[in-house]
Amino acid sequence: MPTPPRRGRGRPAAPVLSRERIAEAAIGLVEEKDYRHLTMSSLSKRLGVSTSALYNHVASKRDVMVLIQDRLNAEIDCSGFDAAPWDEALRLWARSYRRCYIRHTALIPIMAVLPVADSPETLQMYERVAHGLEQAGLDGAAVVDVIVGVEALVFGAAYDASAPADIFDPGSLAELAPTFTRLAAARAEEPGDSAERAFERALEALIRGLDDQLSAEVTGPVRA
Amino acid sequence: MPTPPRRGRGRPAAPVLSRERIAEAAIGLVEEKDYRHLTMSSLSKRLGVSTSALYNHVASKRDVMVLIQDRLNAEIDCSGFDAAPWDEALRLWARSYRRCYIRHTALIPIMAVLPVADSPETLQMYERVAHGLEQAGLDGAAVVDVIVGVEALVFGAAYDASAPADIFDPGSLAELAPTFTRLAAARAEEPGDSAERAFERALEALIRGLDDQLSAEVTGPVRA
DNA sequence: ACCTGAACACCGTTCAAGT
DNA sequence: ACCTGAACACCGTTCAAGT
Numbered sequence: 001m002p003t004p005p006r007r008g009r010g011r012p013a014a015p016v017l018s019r020e021r022i023a024e025a026a027i028g029l030v031e032e033k034d035y036r037h038l039t040m041s042s043l044s045k046r047l048g049v050s051t052s053a054l055y056n057h058v059a060s061k062r063d064v065m066v067l068i069q070d071r072l073n074a075e076i077d078c079s080g081f082d083a084a085p086w087d088e089a090l091r092l093w094a095r096s097y098r099r100c101y102i103r104h105t106a107l108i109p110i111m112a113v114l115p116v117a118d119s120p121e122t123l124q125m126y127e128r129v130a131h132g133l134e135q136a137g138l139d140g141a142a143v144v145d146v147i148v149g150v151e152a153l154v155f156g157a158a159y160d161a162s163a164p165a166d167i168f169d170p171g172s173l174a175e176l177a178p179t180f181t182r183l184a185a186a187r188a189e190e191p192g193d194s195a196e197r198a199f200e201r202a203l204e205a206l207i208r209g210l211d212d213q214l215s216a217e218v219t220g221p222v223r224a
Numbered sequence: 225m226p227t228p229p230r231r232g233r234g235r236p237a238a239p240v241l242s243r244e245r246i247a248e249a250a251i252g253l254v255e256e257k258d259y260r261h262l263t264m265s266s267l268s269k270r271l272g273v274s275t276s277a278l279y280n281h282v283a284s285k286r287d288v289m290v291l292i293q294d295r296l297n298a299e300i301d302c303s304g305f306d307a308a309p310w311d312e313a314l315r316l317w318a319r320s321y322r323r324c325y326i327r328h329t330a331l332i333p334i335m336a337v338l339p340v341a342d343s344p345e346t347l348q349m350y351e352r353v354a355h356g357l358e359q360a361g362l363d364g365a366a367v368v369d370v371i372v373g374v375e376a377l378v379f380g381a382a383y384d385a386s387a388p389a390d391i392f393d394p395g396s397l398a399e400l401a402p403t404f405t406r407l408a409a410a411r412a413e414e415p416g417d418s419a420e421r422a423f424e425r426a427l428e429a430l431i432r433g434l435d436d437q438l439s440a441e442v443t444g445p446v447r448a
Numbered sequence: 449a450c451c452t453g454a455a456c457a458c459c460g461t462t463c464a465a466g467t
Numbered sequence: 468a469c470c471t472g473a474a475c476a477c478c479g480t481t482c483a484a485g486t
Contacts, residue, residue, distance in 0.1 A: 008451085039477090116392055177340075231470065
């Protein structure tokens with residue numbers, strides 16, 4: 001078997017690290033384990049370097065998270081905006097977006113407040129969505145707000161989907177909340193993924209409501 | 225000036241800590257500074273005890289965060305559900321909820337996945353909302369989904385509102401996203417709080433869409 | 449420029465000792 | 468039961484030394 005490279009003390013002939021390799025290793029790490037195991041130490045071990053070597057390529061652990069997030073966002077499906085009606089395209093995008101972040105909720109606090117200037121793939125995702133919505137005839141002044149609104153729902157729904165199944169079981173506190181307890185219990189009885197159902201209901205409502213708003217704002221209705 | 229109590233080594237005559245005192249001190253801490261300054265060490269210092277003393281009353285730092293969250297949720301305005309129509313009550317609740325979490329985004333990852341059994345005030349908030357919605361004639365099978373949907377939007381919008389003002393400025397990456405850049409720039413020109421506008425638009429759309437859905441599901445329309 | 453290895457300033461948490 | 472103080476097993480980050 002090949003001996004681990006056991007590098008000497010000085011600068012290697014060719015760089016062994018790059019931002020790309022770091023991003024790849026970080027994604028591998030969080031997909032095998034979870035975000036609690038993503039440490040600068042575990043990351044450097046996986047890459048076969050000392051921990052401090054990482055800091056020649058990234059500024060901080062947060063920077064690593066930003067790299068992950070940018071790679072991830074490149075995989076989100078925006079294809080609907082090329083052909084489908086805007087409401088259907090928005091649905092497909094939102095579902096793909098949510099599905100992605102269910103397994104990466106640890107990135108949400110970063111992604112949600114990260115300037116797009118630090119994230120080229122994320123920016124290009126927004127471009128496809130914005131271009132598609134404008135092309136479909138949506139009021140330009142509303143486009144960014146629509147993106148922000150759908151995104152907000154997606155992030156919240158991703159958390160919800162990652163919550164334990166008994167999140168709405170009041171346990172010994174049931175008598176504090178009789179109505180809620182009854183409705184939550186009935187909901188838990190229904191088959192299937194209730195977090196997904198709630199998301200679909202809200203997404204449908206949001207899109208329908210946006211359609212109504214935007215139809216009212218322009219002379220003709222947006223929908224056919 | 226009163227000397228700090230400089231306790232001896234053994235058990236004090238009366239307990240100096242309680243979960244209530246800890247919660248109060250923790251909230252005071254995050255309101256003066258921010259969540260980066262909330263450490264078990266800073267908390268114990270504020271309470272005049274050693275750090276390990278905290279563990280006689282709470283199981284973990286996460287437990288402290290849960291205490292904060294529960295206290296906070298007790299302050300969210302659910303009064304609309306006593307009198308106003310359900311859609312207006314939902315609006316008031318969502319606005320109060322968002323406003324609260326803008327300054328406490330660090331709690332969102334906890335709050336969003338926390339079983340209600342661990343949080344009596346939160347449970348009672350849900351009870352008021354659920355009872356109000358059912359009383360207003362909403363389909364019982366939809367009530368919890370509606371709560372979940374509005375909450376998802378609220379959490380996402382709270383992040384958005386806490387983001388830096390230049391979050392959509394593409395900087396040197398502008399040519400990657402011409403449409404988005406143009407629309408984001410125009411949006412930034414508009415006076416006022418654009419995050420709040422986006423939230424209000426999405427909330428309005430969501431509620432209108434829910435109204436449509438729920439009117440279609442029952443025999444008579446829900447709205448007058 | 450880009451690596452290693454040691455060191456720094458924290459963290460949350462545990463636990464024996466004390467009353 | 469409920470405190471103190473010491474200790475543990477980490478963290479992310481910095482930096483001099485090496486090539």
